[in-house]
Amino acid sequence: MANIGCPVEKLGMSQVFSNDGSSIPVTVLRVLDSEICSMKTHEKHGYSAAVLKYKFGKKLKLKELRFLSNLHSYKVGDKVDASSFKGCSFIDVSGSSIGKGFAGSMKRHNFAGLEASHGVSVSHRSHGSTGNRAYPGRVFKGKKMSGHMGDRNVTSQNLSVFEIDEELGLLVVMGSVPGHRHSLLFVTDSVKKPFLNA
Template identity: 40%
Template structure:
């Protein structure tokens, strides 16, 4: 209870402090609404809940950043586009193939378990070896999360595609969950490609957009993101700035500009351990006249 009250008391000032830390770094390029920052790789740790200042329960997914670093830089001149290759979670060298060992050694980075590329604008390029932490994002910001969905195995048409099934009354025998007709008569005499039928369900790449960052834990590098995120526990998740929230709508105005191209690790040490998004608004339990 004491920690909860402390968190609630800090909410009024954290957003202002967040803005201070995001603009304090000197000598770095300035964030603009058209700039595209790199994303990060985090591990899904499970789901829990938070309560806002009105006592409303908010379901959140907990994600943790583990040794998230820039592994290599792809440039327009050499590769045809500008991007950063990000790696997450150190891996034992004895479990890394020789070609990958050569790749990591050439860039002076420890071997990583997972590698992803993130497209960026030229002004958001980071040096190889730069560590990315949870405060790369700000509380109240909107992000997009991508990961393979949970595999469900072989499933029927009702579960896989939401079919209604056959009548459950008299006259229907052992076909209540059948998908029904799948084709026509002699002409065309085939089942068209793409017909929704029973088959393997899940295990496909999915992206959930416009999820709100509710809390950041700087000590444990945790992100508390509102809502559900694809994937099983310990799944690697790609997180990046929301593409549909253009310009200044991506985060609260008092948290802008975003840390660009990322947050200064030295400034993170001076931040409070927890940065919590303020929900604001009116008490939902009070009847408005």
């Protein structure tokens, strides 16, 4: 039975070593014990979803997980924990990225900047022109300029599951995931490699 997905807490990053001695970065996630408290169906609500009840910190929260093809395998009252990831090879991890505050165009959008040679006067880290001529006489919405960076919902896809510790409720995945330490994230089966999670 495929995993329905669940909330996790990011504990931090570590590394493991392969047989040839190379270092592999991994992220340790603590699976929060969840319980299905409600089910939504196409017949009654117009879509399929499961509503999870879990505790993060001192608060009791709810999370609705949609677009699940295996909802017929679950019912109200089922528990979701680390053992639910048995046989799962790849997962997607979603959460808010770390906020970077106000950032310039070079850092925010990876611009190269202007030439660092003679003739460029105090414009080395400039983003260049922003508009056109008298028409349209304004800057179009969505122009890549300076502004708030980070603190957005990000999904890391196709992360390999390295190890599952059912006793401690830990999930170790290869690579990095969004968010800072002890942040709340959500893990679901990989949507781009479903045939490997069957």
